[in-house]
């Protein structure tokens with residue numbers, strides 16, 4: 001998926017934070033090779049093989065929660081049949097996942113309203129079966145797109161690369 005301009009700004013902000021942290025911890029390494037040290041801090045590899053269909057796992061990436069969801073065929077279909085015109089922040093589901101790995105939805109778990117962590121436990125996913133933000137009632141769908149409530153944007157999709165069928169690299 002192509003990162004949107006908003007995703008890029010988000011990622012750029014995260015990377016700047018990582019550079020700052022790297023400089024504090026390893027001043028000499030950071031001075032000699034800031035790109036490599038920032039990159040090492042910035043990415044995360046996750047073994048997703050134990051995440052069952054319908055399950056959502058939360059990992060921490062650059063200090064923020066990231067939701068990794070193994071979507072069922074019904075959840076994918078629900079996301080794909082929504083007309084773009086019904087979306088506040090119009091994005092196709094296809095643009096938010098990797099081609100051929102449509103079951104894996106990976107989003108930053110920070111509500112785009114005021115930054116609470118939306119709920120995704122069974123029975124807590126809200127009326128669009130995605131995530132529900134308990135702070136002011138934003139509901140996201142099975143693509144992590146905002147569908148109801150005050151949040152202005154979809155949950156951001158980080159840069160993602162599958163290194164194998166089991167391991168995904170985030171960042």
Ligand code: FES
Nearest residue numbers: 111113114133136
């Ligand atoms: Fe999520 Fe306000 S912070 S709805």
